Amino acid sequence: MQLYTRRRLTHWLVMVLSVVATAFGLLWLVLVLSTLVINGVGAIGPSLFTQMTPPPGSSGGLLNAIAGSLAMTAIATLVGTPTGILAGTYLAEYARGNWFGEVVRFVNDILLSAPSIIIGLFVYEVMVIRMGHFSAWAGAMALAIIVIPVVVRTTEDMLRLVPGALREAAAALGAPKWKVIVMIAYRAAIQGMLTGVLLAVARISGETAPLLFTVLNNQFWSTNLNAPMANLPVVIFQFAMSPYADWQSLAWGGALLITAAILLLNITARMLAAWSSFKP
């Protein structure tokens, strides 16, 4: 009977601890998000989207930073998505069970989790030093390198979920392999692949470290992709670290904006994945 009591006691203790751990995890989500809303809402207003980043002590907005971030994210997505999809297609359709595929998959997984600041260093060495100056192109390339492994991974996973019977049916009708892939497999896996792209966009829209030594920052409006450009993450970093209250307030506004966009992208991606025709 004593043994039984002891076992029951351990059992209840572990159960309570596991509930506490879950509450502990959720607590931080609530705390971080509520702090963001409390501090950021005051800075959100029309001027945030219509004015440039101000010098300390005067009012302004984040227009140039928002535009810069959108431009670089768009270029990175445009470069990274096709690259990732094609490489993922190779892994799923042509490299099943061969050693070269295993190597590419391994390397891709390393890139997927490699510290993003290392990617920034790489682009600095390859582009910034060669060109002699910081530029939005370099920043977009650094972001594209972060997009690629995410898209490769989801494309491969999603293509593998497409039933073989679909491919065989198409092949039996005489479709060549490339047509089977592009017109059958892609169409069947499109939601999943789109999910991957959305998650990749969400991931790069908050990336700061690789931008620090590639685009730098720019206090003014600039559409020159060959020059430093303002961008939200680096502006938030500089403004939050500054001693000026109005800069800090803008940093909170920008932080709220980025987080809201990223959470929205994530939730959309998850809903899309839930709708997709083939579930893992």
Added chain:
Amino acid sequence: MSAEGTALARGAARARRGTLPDRAFHALTLLFALLVLLILSGVVFALISGALPALGEFGFGFLTTQAWNPVTEKFGALAPIYGTLVTSAIAMLIAIPVAFGVALFITELSPNWLKRPLATMIELLAAIPSIIYGIWGLFVLAPFVQQYIQPALIETLGQIPGIGLLFAGPPLGIGVLTAGFILAIMVLPFISSIMREVFETVPAVLKESTYALGATTTEVVWQVVLPYTRLGVVGGILLGLGRALGETMAVTFVIGNSHRIHASILQPGTTISAALANEFTEAVGDLYLSSLIALGLILFAITFIVLALAKLLLLRLDRQAGR
């Protein structure tokens, strides 16, 4: 007859090789798969060539000295390496038990309708960008730690001889402990989602037969689920460790950036990635820049080993599950 035969043979050969667009598409996808390899080898090559001047100047001593003086151009990586390892260790100490608790709750205790929303909410912690954790850590967490947690630690653990050294000094708020704590929150979702996934691979029959023998949920998890998923759990922990080692912005905000090794974890320090983020754009002089790139190389080497190990363990688990 024979002409027909060769035509047939030619047709069969073409079908095997595929038509021209077929081969072109194959080559195109292969090209982009090669590009993935090219990026990683480019990263390795760029880091090594950039780090060579510093490594040539300081040799092996670069790893073992803690001097970091841009004026006299004496650089050693010991303090950032130490900071990186200690903050990650603190993060793992906190994150592993919590992640285990979360995974346990979601897989074994939670009612079915709650599983998905809970898992999603924990995973959203991973979606919040690093810089947001940084600004939150600097303005909210650090003052809280300074006012309540650090004085309490100094008065209790700090008074014990021996380990008291770890908790000595004035309460500054920012420092190694705060950085480690933020890292713990950031890697928690990575570890717990992998633990949850591998826990779900345990065959129901195994768990049910243990329950049928009269085991409690705790005993089922401890004696059936954990042994069955050992590799995956360790893989998930290593993956989280890889994240913690390379995390940049959040740490940069709260660690205090001092290139000195303090015994106390309440004092400021630095990590490899924080040193890079803070100093890289302001580094003048080739040797300074090269030393920073050498730091990057060390970080890459450490994370590469940890991630490769994680990947191999998870791969073995996949084989074991027959996937």
